[in-house]
Amino acid sequence: MKTVTISDVATHAKVSKSTVSQYLNKRYDYMGEKTKQRIELAIEELGYQPNIVARSLKQKSTKTIGVIVANILHNFTTEVTRAIEDVCISSDYHTIICNADDDPEKEKHYIEMLRAKQVDGLIIFPTGDNRGLYEKMLKDRYPVIFLDRKVEDIPISSILLDNEMASGLAVEHFVQKGYSRIGMITTSIINHITPRLERIQGYEKAIHKEGLPFVEEYVKSAEPTNIQRVLEELLDLEEPPEAILAGNDLVLIEILKYAKQNGMKIPEDLAVIGIDDVSFASFYTPAITTVAQPTFEIGKMGAEALLDKIRNNKVEDELLNYRFDPHLMVRDSV
Incomplete structure (x- = not known):
């Protein structure tokens, strides 16, 4: 034909x-x-x-951006990428979404692949372990934005949550409700992921601020498959925590699974607050108190910042390091 x-x-x-x-x-x-x-x-x-390829060569633009997420299973990731896509569609841009699974090698592969496909810019939830590639993008004046995380000494604009404030809101609420033995569980911090480290730092600062003793044994991090095991270790302590702060949605799910499997009542046996306002939090029984982050606003700002760089050929002369405030959603689990 x-x-x-x-x-x-x-x-x-x-x-x-x-x-x-x-x-x-x-x-x-x-x-x-x-x-x-x-x-x-x-x-x-x-x-x-x-002929999109021919048009791209002529215009020197593919009207496409790449988004490399850390873990597509997170509720946070789903909502942020939806917001990014909405902004891009309204601006006649396409998106290619890649899942790095917090694996630096996968992230490296996707950065190289997307640049080879000549996407106009990248939004990355960085692992932090591809500094050479990040620096090369800066050297090449290539449009890139970091979301949810930042990388020390890499001057790339980043948009994320005030993670210390998120933990602080949760600890303060626990204390207001009469809890003093407060633990925290996050997913693994081996790769020094920004929100996990900052949430632990925020938890520790809040514990001190509330005049409570900081108990190192009360802070645990593990891969999602091991969350229930570390929770059991916490609850087996001579003086176990009465309340647990779940560092993200994956941790919260595992805590709720453990409670159900072991016949524990929330909040009678264990008070719980989760960071990330998961979709089921409001209708779970009991409804789960969470610290919500403005996911759609984060994604929208990230997409708009990247498109601004692309259209105006901006480099990192003026860094955009923006942090959104979290919001405590008080329900019945505390």
Whole structure:
């Protein structure tokens, strides 16, 4: 079957090739309504499909951005990427979403692959272990934004939560409700992931601020598959915690599973607060108190910041390091 070209569309619609090109690029300023309708009908009748590759080479833009997330299973990731996609669609950009699984090798592969595909920019939830690649993007003046995390001494704009405040809100609420033995569990901190470390730091600062003794044994981190085991270790202590702060949604799910499997009542046997306002928190029994982060606002700002860099050819002269405030959603688990 013969490939339909822009010339065929122009002939069929009885307009010039440049008019069809203006239509395809949504430049309608001086185009009459009847002309637009003829071109639209010609495209439909001929079954014309624009050559995206050829257009990208001509315009030096693929109108595509890459998003490399740390773990696609997180509720946070789902909501942030949805917001990124919404902004990009409204700006006529496509998104390619890749899941790095917090694995530096996978992250490296995706950065190299996406750049080879000539995407116009990247939003990365960085592992932190590909400093050479991050520095190369800066050297190449390549548009990139970090979300949810930052990398020490790498001057790339980052947008994330005030993680210390998130832990502080939870500890303060526990204390207000009369709890003094407060523990915390996060997913693994082996790779020095920003939000996990900062949430632990915020927990420790809040414990001291509330005049409570800091008990090192009360702070645990593990891979999701081992969360229930470390929770059991906490509860087997001579003086176990009466309350647990779950560092993210994956930790919260494992705590709730453990409580159900072992016949524990929340909050009677164990008070719980989770960081990340998961979708089930409000209708779980009992409803779970959470510290919510503005996921859609984070994603929206990240996408808008990246598109601004792309359109205006901006480099990191002025770093955007923005932190959103968390919000305590008080329910029945404390």
